Amino acid sequence: xxxxxxxxxxxxxxxxxxxxxxxxxxxxxxxxxxxxxxxxxxxxxxxxxxxxxxxxxxxxxxxxxxxxxxxxxxxxxxxxxxxxxxxxxxxxxxxxxxxxxxxxxxxxxxxxxxxxxxxxxxxxxxxxxxxxxxxxxxxxxxxxxxxxxxxxxxxxxxxxxxxxxxxxxxxxxxxxxxxxxxxxxxxxxxxxxxxxxxxxxxxxxxxxxxxxxxxxxxxxxxxxxxxxxxxxxxxxxxxxxxxxxxxxxxxxxxxxxxxxxxxxxxxxxxxxxxxxxxxxxxxxxxxxxxxxxxxxxxxxxxxxxxxxxxxxxxxxxxxxxxxxxxxxxxxxxxxxxxxxxxxxxxxxxxxxxxxxxxxxxxxxxxxxxxxxxxxxxxxxxxxxxxxxxxxxxxxxxx
Ligand SMILES: [Zn+2]
Numbered sequence: 010x011x012x013x014x015x016x017x018x019x020x021x022x023x024x025x026x027x028x029x030x031x032x033x034x035x036x037x038x039x040x041x042x043x044x045x046x047x048x049x050x051x052x053x054x055x056x057x058x059x060x061x062x063x064x065x066x067x068x069x070x071x072x073x074x075x076x077x078x079x080x081x082x083x084x085x086x087x088x089x090x091x092x093x094x095x096x097x098x099x100x101x102x103x104x105x106x107x108x109x110x111x112x113x114x115x116x117x118x119x120x121x122x123x124x125x126x127x128x129x130x131x132x133x134x135x136x137x138x139x140x141x142x143x144x145x146x147x148x149x150x151x152x153x154x155x156x157x158x159x160x161x162x163x164x165x166x167x168x169x170x171x172x173x174x175x176x177x178x179x180x181x182x183x184x185x186x187x188x189x190x191x192x193x194x195x196x197x198x199x200x201x202x203x204x205x206x207x208x209x210x211x212x213x214x215x216x217x218x219x220x221x222x223x224x225x226x227x228x229x230x231x232x233x234x235x236x237x238x239x240x241x242x243x244x245x246x247x248x249x250x251x252x253x254x255x256x257x258x259x260x261x262x263x264x265x266x267x268x269x270x271x272x273x274x275x276x277x278x279x280x281x282x283x284x285x286x287x288x289x290x291x292x293x294x295x296x297x298x299x300x301x302x303x304x305x306x307x308x309x310x311x312x313x314x315x316x317x318x319x320x321x322x323x324x325x326x327x328x329x330x331x332x333x334x335x336x337x338x339x340x341x342x343x344x345x346x347x348x349x350x351x352x353x354x355x356x357x358x359x360x361x362x363x364x365x366x367x368x369x370x371x372x373x374x375x376x377x378x379x380x381x382x383x384x385x386x387x388x389x390x391x392x393x394x395x396x397x398x399x400x401x402x403x404x405x406x407x
Contacts, residue, residue: 061326062196063335066246067106068279069342070301070316072141074115074133077307079125081355082140092140095305098358102318102340102406104145107195110202110248111141111304112150112281113178117170118163127307129210130158135166138174148191150204152180152223153250153282157212164221179248180204180223188220190233192240198325198332199244201237203275205230206250207282225251227269234273243325243332247275252283252300257312257393259287259299271295276334277321285312286390289319289337291399296321296334298394305344305357315343315360315386317394320404338404341390343383347374359406360387 084091096103103109115131117138126132141149149171156164164181171178179202182188191202205223214222223229230247237245247270252263259267259280267278271292278297280287284306287299302316322336341360346353360383366372367380375383395402 059197059327061324061328062198063322063324064108064195064198064200065106066108066110066200066244066277066321066323067103068110068248068298068301068319068321069103069112069304070281071112071114071284071303071306072137073284073303073306073308074131074137075127075307076125077127077353078305078355079127079133081353082136090134090136090140092137093143094140095354095356096140096144098356098362099318099340099342100144102359106145106320108148108193108200109146110148110150110246110279111146112153112248112250112301113137113167113171114153114155116155116159116163117167118159119166119170122159122163122166131155132159132163135170138170138176142174142176146176148177148179148193148202150180150248150250151178152204152206154206154208154210156181156206156222157209157214160212161215161218161221180206182220182222185220188223190237192237192242196325197327198323199240199242201240201242201245203230203233203237203245203247204250205247225249225266230270231273234270234275238274244277244323245275246277246279248279248281250282251280252287254283255285255313256283257285257287263287263299267297267299268292271297276332279319284308286315286317286393289339289394289396289401291334291337291396291401294334296337303344304342305355307355309344309346311385312389314382315341315390316357317341317390318359337399337401339394339401340404340406341387343386345375345379347376347379349374358383360390361403362406365407 082090082092115133117135118132165183168178179191193200205225207225253260276295280299281301283300284303286302289298298319303313304316318340320338324335325332342357343360345356345358364383367375
């Protein structure tokens, strides 16, 4: 009975819809014959202020390309390196934001420039640039203590390889004329990006080429910030290569530099170099994470085997012409090393999802000991980074 009633009711709705469509169809024709009112004269037209927009800016730490990581990206069928394959599990978190920034802690100087190598003087196959682009990275920071690992020529080739892959490098420059902060415009919002390093590992910057690498120096930083302010940028980001390696707390130099830059007008600071995570903090409406940790590396020990994807959401209000940070969260990551068809593989995994995949028996590459380490990484990362005062917590990923 109930079924029959439902059927009848459905039939009635269908007929009413058909009638309505018919009436509407006729009506539309009539409306189209009505003369449109003339637009007001140009002087009376008020330019509409755009609605507020939100932009998501994401940063990850070091691409510290040790040779075991490089070798494991080799695809024997295609006879080529495939670095994107190591980032498949995090691709959606890198490609979805409006701007994604990563640090290139190696050189892409070409094999002919002294061969490929890992620590202490890095040189990675240039296919890394294609892999970074493929997974959604937009901006690559190049000012770090490995900027001169293959000399000035290596610096130039690295920039060419990044640019030809469609990435925007910042921190290293080919010429004096090129040396200026990066400005990106997204949804009518202007964002300035700066990148500096504390050193070049004792390798001197070639004479007359001081423009090639942005070194931490308050005077030149002030000039760069002024340049961005004159460009009327809505937000200034500084990505700093600084801190003490393997220390999980910032040192006094880092703290002082961060507060100086905030006072000068920087809004967001992403730090790296320590190869472990360091805390994050909101200071007034400014955000800092002192160290993003390693994103991918062969440093397999506690704290260096993990990192984070940090997401900063900003909102621009065109009426008041203000731009504010509205939300910050993070995704803990871990470098998973496993064996596949007798070959050692590396991949970056989101910690929470890898834990649930193991528990749900969805991923047989994760061993029991991987699982136990993942649980520790979750604890270590959230204990260090959770900031309830500013409501900065991990983003749920499943
Ligand atoms: Zn470094």
